[in-house]
Amino acid sequence: MTETIRHYFDAFNAGDTEAMLACLSDDVAHHVNEGEIRRGKALFADFCAHMTRCYREDLTDIVIFEAAAGLRAAAEYVVNGTYLATDEGLPVARNQTYRLPAGSFFDLDHEGRITRVTTYYNLADWMAQVAA
Template sequence: MTQIIQRYFDAFNAGDTDAMLDCLSEDVAHHVNEGKIRTGKALFAEFNDHMTRCYKELLTDMVIFVSPDGRRAAAEFVVNGSYLATDEGLPEARGQTYRLPAGSFFDIDEDGLICRVTTYYNLADWVAQVSK
């Protein structure tokens, strides 16, 4: 199951939402940091469109962990980004760069697709970095 998680992150780093969607089940539950749960590929794609407009990010220092039964996985990584356009409720974007640790957690369904994505990072750290 490491392969589906690696494919997901490779697609993320390539900015390829369609390839990310190929890794997901139709009813994927997307738990975003500091946000509401979005269910389904359409809402996941909508979220990615928004993120692509506001941020340019590259994930590095990736370590992927998979449970022995292959049904759950986690990844730890560093987000290296640029803040491109002001996101509602957040500081004004001026092309600021940021670097922060983050993690994602996954459930994998019986078809080998990701059916839950949960991502965490320290929002206060991010705000401090882009507010300088």
């Protein structure tokens, strides 16, 4: 099932939300680093639209791990980004760049669709980088 995860990250780097959505189950649970769990593709799409407005990001150095007969996966990567528009509750955006290690954890169903995405990064590190 690592091909699903690879496709998900390729779609992310291409800015192709529709291709990302195609990797997800209809009832996907999206656990973001800060905030509430979003359930379903519609809320995931809303999140992606918000992120596209506020950030331009490219993921590099992606390493994907698979477990539980392909039903669980994890990935670590580096987020290379530009802060484009001020996000509510965060510092003012001035096209600051950042480089941030991050990781994601996934559950997949037997058809290879992602049923859970959990993403972690160090928010304090990001804040320090965009404040500089």
